[in-house]
Amino acid sequence: MSALRIERIPAAIQAMPMLRSLPAEARRQIEAIATLREYGRGDVIWNTGDAAETLTLIVKGRVKIVRHGGGTDMILEIFGVGEPVGVVAVHNRMRYPATAIALEATTLLRVPARDYLDLVERHPELSRTLISDMTRRYLTLTRKLVESRSHPVEARIAQLFLSLAERMGESGEGGTTIPMRLSRQEVAELVGTTVESAIRVLSRWGREGLLVTGQARFVIPSCERLRAVAAATPSLPPPASDADR
Template identity: 30%
Template sequence: MQRESLLRTLSTSRLFRSLDPELLATLVPHADVHRLHQGECLWRRGAPAEHFHVVLRGVLELQRAPTSHESTLIALFGPGESPAIPVTLERRAFIADAYAATPSLEVLRVASAPILELVQTDVRLALAINRALLEHCVLLHAKIDVLAAGTVQRRVAAFMLDLAERFGDEGIDGKTYVPLALSRAHVATYVGARVETVIRIFSQWHKEGLVATSKEGFAIRSIDELRATLGGASLDDED
C-alpha cells in the first residue's frame, strides 16, 4: 500500500485518528494492511504479539481450543475495534487464534515497538491506547453479560443484541440487519450451549418472524421484541 494511502488509513482509524500528522507520519513505515478471506488466519495462539491491530472492514474472530479438538469462539471484533490490546502492551504471546469471520477482512497492522516507545512521552498516543483498553473492557463485560444472562435462549438473545448494537444497521423496513453470518455451532460455542438447543431456538424465532438468518447474516424484526425475551419465558429451561 502506498505511503499516502497508509497515512490516510492511520488518520481515519479509531485507534490513531487523534494523533497529529507528524506523529502519524512516523508510524507509516511500521504499518501495513492485511486482507484475508473467510477462514484464513491472521495470527496463531502462542505467536508473539508484536503489532497493534485495527479492524477496517469485516469481522475478526478469536478462537481457542485449550482442552479438546473443538474450537471455542472467544470474541468478535468489527470495524474500528482493536483486538489483543492487553497482550500487545505487555509484549506477551497471543492466547488465541485469529480468523476472518466474514467473506473478506481488512486489518490495519502497526508494529508495537515504536508505539510502546512513543507512548511514554506522547500524551495523545497514551490517551488513544487508554481508550482502546476501555473499549476492550466494554467488550469483555458484554461477553460476561451474555454468559450471565441465564438460560440458553436468554444467552443467545443477549449475544444477538450485542452483535446488533455493534455491527447492525436499521433498514427502511424497520428491521435491524447484521451482516455477519455465524453458524449455529459458532453461536453455541460462544454462549456455552449445545448446538441442538441453539438450532431449536433459532427455529422458533424464525417461525415467529423475530430473527431471520441467511448466508449474508441475520435480520431482527424488532430489537425491543428480542430484548423482551431476556425477561420472558424460555424454551430451554432444562439446559
C-alpha cells in the first residue's frame, strides 16, 4: 500500500459519479480531507471486524469482498471504478462484516466516515444515490444465495460471467470482452463451488468456444449461448408411480 500525491485528489473526486454532482464548495471540503491509496493485487484493504472509519471509493482497479467461514471463502461481490465499497458499514457506524481485498492494482479515494456522514446530512442526494445502489446490491446478493442452493454449478458460472459482461463488458467483433483477471479459485469462490468444479467447467467451455480465457481478460463469443446455459435449472424427479409406493 502507498499514498499518492495530493494534487491527484480533485481529479479523482471529479471521476466519482456520486461526488461530481455535489456543489463546488462540498467538493472542496472533500478535497481537504480525502486521501488516495494504492494497493497491489491480493493486498488486504480491511479485515472482517475492522471499524468502518472511511468512505472508500474506487478510482482505479477492482475490489473483492470475501466472507471467510467453514474452512472456505466466498466472494460476495466485486466492485469496480467509480463505486463505493463498504458503505453499509459506514452508514450504520458498524464494523465491516467481510474482508476487502484488491483484485488487481487498485487506487482508492478515502474520506473519513465522520466527515462523510456530516456531508450526507447537508446533501441528502448523496444518501438517495447510495440507498439505490445498496438496494440493487442487496437484491443481487439475495439472488446469488438462492442460486447457490438451487442452480447447477455450470448455470451459476454462466450467470456470473453474464453479470460481469453487463457491468464491464466491451463489445467487439469477437464477442464481449471482460477486461479483468480472475483465477479459477476466485471463480469458485464467487459461485460457491470447489475450484476443481470451476476448472472442469471453464476447461470444457474453452473447448466448446463458450468462453475464451486470455491474459487478464475473458471473451464471451456469444452471450446468447451463455444465457442458455445460465437458464438451466435442476430437473425434478418424476412423480412416483403406484408400483414405487
